[in-house]
Amino acid sequence: MNLLQSLLIFLSLVAINDGSSWLTPRKFLRELNDLRRDYAVAYNVPNMHELIASNDLEDILRPLDWKASWPEARKTWRYVKLTSFDSAISSTKEAGDAYILNPYNNTSTMDELELLNPIQRFIGCGPKTEGFRDIEVCLVGTEGDFTFFDTSRNSEKEPGSECHKRYTNEIGLCVPNNKEKESYYGHPQNIFEDNMHWNNGFLGAGVAWRYVHLDTYIKPSIEPALTTFFKKSPAEKWLFIRSNSDATMNSLEFLNPLQRFIACIQRLNTPSFICLLGTEGKFTMFDYSNKSREIPGSNCQKRYRNNSGVCVAINPEKESYFGRQLDFMSDINEIRRRYAKEYRVPNMHALVRNNYTFNELAEVLEPLNFTGVRAQSRKSWRYEGLYSFDITNNHIEADVSVYFRKNRTAKELHLKNLSRKNTMDRLEFLNPLQKTIACGRKEEEGVTLIICLLGPEGNFTIFDTSFQSQATAGSKCHKGYYNDDGLCFLQIPTQEPIIDYRKMADEARTATEEPEPEPVFENHGNKISLGYLLVFLLAQLLFNI
Numbered sequence: 034m035n036l037l038q039s040l041l042i043f044l045s046l047v048a049i050n051d052g053s054s055w056l057t058p059r060k061f062l063r064e065l066n067d068l069r070r071d072y073a074v075a076y077n078v079p080n081m082h083e084l085i086a087s088n089d090l091e092d093i094l095r096p097l098d099w100k101a102s103w104p105e106a107r108k109t110w111r112y113v114k115l116t117s118f119d120s121a122i123s124s125t126k127e128a129g130d131a132y133i134l135n136p137y138n139n140t141s142t143m144d145e146l147e148l149l150n151p152i153q154r155f156i157g158c159g160p161k162t163e164g165f166r167d168i169e170v171c172l173v174g175t176e177g178d179f180t181f182f183d184t185s186r187n188s189e190k191e192p193g194s195e196c197h198k199r200y201t202n203e204i205g206l207c208v209p210n211n212k213e214k215e216s217y218y219g220h221p222q223n224i225f226e227d228n229m230h231w232n233n234g235f236l237g238a239g240v241a242w243r244y245v246h247l248d249t250y251i252k253p254s255i256e257p258a259l260t261t262f263f264k265k266s267p268a269e270k271w272l273f274i275r276s277n278s279d280a281t282m283n284s285l286e287f288l289n290p291l292q293r294f295i296a297c298i299q300r301l302n303t304p305s306f307i308c309l310l311g312t313e314g315k316f317t318m319f320d321y322s323n324k325s326r327e328i329p330g331s332n333c334q335k336r337y338r339n340n341s342g343v344c345v346a347i348n349p350e351k352e353s354y355f356g357r358q359l360d361f362m363s364d365i366n367e368i369r370r371r372y373a374k375e376y377r378v379p380n381m382h383a384l385v386r387n388n389y390t391f392n393e394l395a396e397v398l399e400p401l402n403f404t405g406v407r408a409q410s411r412k413s414w415r416y417e418g419l420y421s422f423d424i425t426n427n428h429i430e431a432d433v434s435v436y437f438r439k440n441r442t443a444k445e446l447h448l449k450n451l452s453r454k455n456t457m458d459r460l461e462f463l464n465p466l467q468k469t470i471a472c473g474r475k476e477e478e479g480v481t482l483i484i485c486l487l488g489p490e491g492n493f494t495i496f497d498t499s500f501q502s503q504a505t506a507g508s509k510c511h512k513g514y515y516n517d518d519g520l521c522f523l524q525i526p527t528q529e530p531i532i533d534y535r536k537m538a539d540e541a542r543t544a545t546e547e548p549e550p551e552p553v554f555e556n557h558g559n560k561i562s563l564g565y566l567l568v569f570l571l572a573q574l575l576f577n578i
């Protein structure tokens with residue numbers, strides 16, 4: 034659990050409570066669990082679980098017509114017909130003892146033996162009629178296959194020694210640590226725990242996150258899909274990914290190695306869930322050819338380290354869906370330096386969060402909403418919106434390189450085209466004359482963006498991209514700025530409490546720990562970040578899908 038807890042930080046809005054059950058009598062259930070324990074002790078069954086009354090199973094059962102066939106059975110539940118609850122315990126014991134003497138196979142149901150399947154954990158019963166007779170039918174889940182314990186009496190296993198996660202041995206029977214938290218549909222927090230073996234060695238829709246729709250949370254809703262995928266031929270796999278990657282790859286989304294955050298929510302009055310995964314908007318699959326020579330965990334992102342082949346956040350509470358501004362700034366300045374050198378830009382300035390005496394832009398940004406930002410920009414600052422500090426680092430260069438690849442006329446056209454808007458998009462980050470930057474999260478109508486203000490220039494300037502420049506990068510820094518390897522940095526005034534952002538940024542690049550809490554864009558931790566993610570979810574998914 035530790036591993037995934039730190040890998041995928043969860044926010045679960047809905048506590049999933051299976052609720053109390055009305056139709057499964059307590060006395061019957063108590064006696065049935067006693068019987069299960071008796072068999073567990075008598076036959077050294079290591080994994081006999083207590084059956085918990087499940088509202089969800091009762092809900093599944095209620096609309097089912099006993100006269101019809103039930104093709105939905107035997108996937109995540111099985112069923113048994115009982116003449117009455119009063120006779121059920123003795124008939125179950127009879128069936129069990131008979132089977133032990135003389136085992137058999139039936140296709141649709143194994144009758145009362147279903148109640149002795151050691152690995153079932155939930156039960157939900159309800160009345161049905163057969164001809165003129167009232168009968169009781171019980172569903173047991175979450176297993177679709179019939180499993181019986183070793184009846185040979187040769188088992189040397191300890192009763193209750195192989196319990197499900199979150200269950201402990203109680204006199205031979207595996208009982209849940211917290212009954213309230215167990216549910217037929219599973220709990221969001223357990224989804225990865227329950228699917229742990231898929232993690233061996235790898236561990237807005239399409240923009241900064243992707244989504245998955247699950248019919249239920251439990252294992253069976255994910256596993257078959259994955260098995261089906263991995264059984265396909267290489268060509269089929271390729272086709273499958275190509276034809277679905279614009280929408281959702283469903284369960285495969287959980288295997289996207291680059292995703293780092295997840296949030297799930299249950300849809301109202303249904304057993305189904307929607308999960309969002311971020312911060313990748315594009316679907317990426319690992320090399321599934323079985324020919325990769327890479328070492329699992331060898332290419333972790335910074336601040337993540339290899340743990341059993343999975344890249345795990347060193348400091349999960351410091352990771353945030355929206356990324357970290359400090360990293361973002363050091364990356365942006367690296368990009369600015371690279372372009373300054375490549376295009377011989379003499380006056381490319383480093384962006385700092387403030388100029389050591391003022392934190393003006395941050396104060397400007399604070400009270401503004403989207404409309405205000407748009408209206409007030411282009412005087413002493415300009416702006417650009419981002420989905421996340423993280424994706425920007427990956428995608429900013431791809432965006433600007435579209436511009437740089439164009440010929441002169443196409444570039445002019447591009448700029449002219451953009452200038453009709455209030456912002457020149459990602460090119461704003463390459464305006465050489467900008468010196469300060471302040472970013473903050475803004476939310477409007479369910480959309481959350483990171484807005485960055487860049488100052489002091491209100492007009493957009495782009496450097497000479499013709500490769501005609503004879504200048505040297507960093508040779509024309511403004512007064513008070515010095516050339517540091519092609520980029521103009523503010524002279525640090527002496528005798529002042531100095532925060533050297535450059536040094537901090539450098540350190541952040543190599544260090545694993547954030548040197549100081551961020552003053553402007555506070556890292557509120559994942560709860561809030563994922564809270565925002567869930568705003569997307571609620572606003573855009575629940576109502577529109």
Ligand SMILES: *[C@@H]1O[C@H](CO)[C@@H](O)[C@H](O)[C@H]1NC(C)=O
Nearest residue numbers: 132135136137138139140179
């Ligand atoms: C029941 O079926 C299973 C799987 O098909 C088989 O392994 C088992 O031996 C069968 N048992 C009996 C008693 O026929």
Ligand SMILES: *[C@@H]1O[C@H](CO)[C@@H](O)[C@H](O)[C@H]1NC(C)=O
Nearest residue numbers: 137138139140141142143144
């Ligand atoms: C299951 O098999 C047993 C033994 O073959 C048979 O007596 C019983 O009627 C079968 N039950 C069902 C529901 O088919």
Ligand SMILES: *[C@@H]1O[C@H](CO)[C@@H](O)[C@H](O)[C@H]1NC(C)=O
Nearest residue numbers: 263264320321322323324325
């Ligand atoms: C991958 O290849 C190895 C041997 O090269 C083989 O043992 C293993 O079963 C293969 N795994 C899959 C999933 O095909």
Ligand SMILES: *[C@@H]1O[C@H](CO)[C@@H](O)[C@H](O)[C@H]1NC(C)=O
Nearest residue numbers: 328329330331339340341342
């Ligand atoms: C990551 O950890 C796994 C398991 O401990 C190990 O097999 C693998 O070699 C490690 N990867 C690197 C790059 O060290």
Ligand SMILES: *[C@@H]1O[C@H](CO)[C@@H](O)[C@H](O)[C@H]1NC(C)=O
Nearest residue numbers: 388389390391393489513523
């Ligand atoms: C910092 O910004 C303020 C306000 O824009 C300005 O008055 C001051 O001169 C700047 N300081 C430096 C060292 O650039």
Ligand SMILES: *[C@@H]1O[C@H](CO)[C@@H](O)[C@H](O)[C@H]1NC(C)=O
Nearest residue numbers: 400401402403404405477478
């Ligand atoms: C944005 O802020 C302005 C001024 O504070 C306010 O008048 C306007 O209604 C706000 N717009 C929205 C969409 O909230």
Ligand SMILES: *[C@@H]1O[C@H](CO)[C@@H](O)[C@H](O)[C@H]1NC(C)=O
Nearest residue numbers: 438439440441442443444446
């Ligand atoms: C510049 O590029 C545009 C579109 O890419 C193209 O149509 C145009 O012919 C090019 N102009 C020159 C002078 O190469």
Ligand SMILES: *[C@@H]1O[C@H](CO)[C@@H](O)[C@H](O)[C@H]1NC(C)=O
Nearest residue numbers: 443446447448449450451453
């Ligand atoms: C200019 O913008 C319009 C719409 O905003 C777009 O359709 C068009 O392709 C753009 N032209 C260039 C050259 O980028």
Ligand SMILES: *[C@@H]1O[C@H](CO)[C@@H](O)[C@H](O)[C@H]1NC(C)=O
Nearest residue numbers: 411412413489490491492493
């Ligand atoms: C920005 O551009 C406008 C129009 O070209 C010009 O009038 C103004 O002086 C420019 N502002 C600065 C600060 O250069």
